[in-house]
Amino acid sequence: MSAAEQTEIIIIGGGIAGAGAAFEMSRTSKVVVLERESHCGYHTTGRSAASFTENYGNGIIRRIVLASRAFLTEPPSGFCDYPLLSKRGMITVARADQLELLREDLEAAQALVPSIVAMTPAEAIARVPVLRADYLAGAYIEPHSMDIDVNGLHQGYLRGARACGARIVTNAGVKAIGRQGGQWRAETPAGTFLAPMLVNAAGAWGDQIAVMAGVRPIGLQPKRRTAFNIPAPAGVDISDWPLVNDIGAEFYFKPDAGQLFVSPADATPSAPMDAYAEDxxxxxxxxxLERATTIEVQRVSRSWAGLRTFVADGSPVVGPDDEVPDFIWLVGQGGYGIKTSPALSRVCASLIAGKGFPDDVARQGVSMDDLTPHRLRGVEPKARQVAS
Ligand SMILES: Cc1cc2nc3c(=O)[nH]c(=O)nc-3n(C[C@H](O)[C@H](O)[C@H](O)COP(=O)(O)OP(=O)(O)OC[C@H]3O[C@@H](n4cnc5c(N)ncnc54)[C@H](O)[C@@H]3O)c2cc1C
Structure with missing residues (x-):
């Protein structure tokens, strides 16, 4: 049997969360990322809508997104060859029976994102001509909503981490977690790894990792979301269409590499698994889609599903476990894990390094109390920060 590999931080999961954490932590620590699949990004990270909107999710999420924008707009030099964000815009639409909801939502949205403005149905139809005049009763637009190059961001994190000496080990599903000499010991088919600190970035499997490590789970609930591509309407250039989002979370659609990306915005509770689209x-x-637009869906070119994983209050969970402070949670990103990854990675790395909560994230109105796992258990934390 080969000797265990000693490192300083083990990160379980090579999706956007684990990759972002590795990027930040490898600047100051020796990091190993353990990913079960043959490539990182196979699960939820590779299945998203790639949207950056500041007007989606609860108030904590929206503030974390604001704290992430600077990194995505201007990543560190050499991070990637192309811009990570490209212009898209997002129109939120309502039927007559949803107008009250639209009005309430618009008020709250403008408080945080002042560039959001109401538009008439005619203005919305001018931007997206397939919208039905007899469906649409109201709309507003978030003009600075963007598309994210998810692969560029994910690979940029991984490349940057490797450049700082991190090891990204694939085909390394963690089968057992124990203690050895006061450290964590993670056993995988690719070898055994020892470290004083363990970061749980296992997405939908986060509670399973906790149980394996003898840590109390926090009630993570994966929820399946379906997406599919259909051909663009014949002869129509859809490339400049904004994302169109139903105010009641019944559907959304956007251009996607020459086709349309459509989702019924479903959120069906699921066990952690390799999710797939149900017919x-x-x-x-x-x-x-057909009810809201003049599009007739003749052919679905591709369909898939991914798991968006939440805890009860819908906010992410970042930081040391309140009972086992060398076990670090980085989970519960729900449907927002790509666009929040810059700020959440920094929060996680800063806490592990004993540097406290990053000032710029705090300035957006997010505190450690909003993210700490102890909030889910109704107990006082034994430790909110981990000394380096
Ligand atoms: C349809 C859809 C649309 C979305 N749209 C957006 C969007 O527009 N914008 C946005 O910001 N977010 C969006 N999201 C959400 C976003 O994709 C997720 O929040 C994010 O990808 C979660 O990343 P993660 O790294 O936590 O999880 P994952 O990408 O699932 O990574 C977790 C990794 O842990 C690994 N793992 C699990 N168990 C083990 C083990 N025992 N050993 C080793 N490795 C293990 C898994 O193999 C996996 O690779 C969307 C999600 C879906 C499904």
Whole structure:
């Protein structure tokens, strides 16, 4: 049997969360990322809508997104060859029976993102001509909503981490976690790893990792979301269309590499698994799209699903476990894990390094109390920070 590999931080999971954490932590520590699949990004990270909007998710999420924008707009030099964000815009639409909801939502949205403005149905149809005049009763637009180059961001994190000496080990599903000499010991088919600090960035499997490590789970609930591509309407250039989002979270669609990306915005509770699209959810998405637009769905070119994983209050969970402070949570990013990854990675790295909560994230109105796992257990934390 080969000797265990000694490192300073083990990160379990090579999705956007684990990759972002490795990028930040490898600047000051020796890091190993353990990923079960043959490539990082196979699960939720590779299945997203790639959208950067500041107007989606609860108030904590929206503030973390604001704290992430600077990194995505101007990543460190050499991070990637192309811009990570590109212009998209997002129109939120409402039927007559949803107008009250639209009004309330617009007020709250403008408080945080002042560039959001109401638009008439005619203005919305001018931007997206397939929207039905007899469906649309109201709309507003977030003009600075963007598309994210998810692969560019994910690979940039991994490349940057490797450049600082991190090891990214694939085909390394963690099968057992124990203690050895006061450290964590993680056993995988790719070898055994020892470190004083363990970061749980296992997405939908986060609670399973906790149980393996003898840590109390926090009630993570994966929820399946379906997406599919259909061809663009014949002869129509859709490349400049904004993302169109239903105010009641019944559907959304956007251009996607020459086709349309459509989602019924489903959120079906699921066990952690390799999620796939159910025919019924694709059919529901197609029916809702046809109701709101003049598009007739003739052919679905590709469908897939991913798990968005939440805790009870819908905010991410970042920081040391309140009972086992060398076990660090980085989970519960829900449907927002790509666009929040710059700020959440920094928060996690800063706490591990004993530097406290980053000032720029605090200035957006987010505190450690909003993210700490202890909030989910109704107990006082034994330790909010981990000394380096
Ligand atoms: C349809 C859809 C649309 C979305 N749209 C957006 C969007 O527009 N914008 C946005 O910001 N977010 C969006 N999201 C959410 C975003 O994709 C997720 O929040 C994010 O990808 C979560 O990243 P993660 O690294 O936590 O999880 P994952 O990418 O799932 O990574 C977790 C990794 O842990 C690994 N793992 C698990 N168990 C083990 C083990 N025992 N040993 C080793 N490795 C293990 C898994 O193999 C996996 O690779 C969307 C999600 C979906 C499904």
């Amino acid at each position: 019924i959810d694709v059919a529901i998405g197609a029916e809702r």
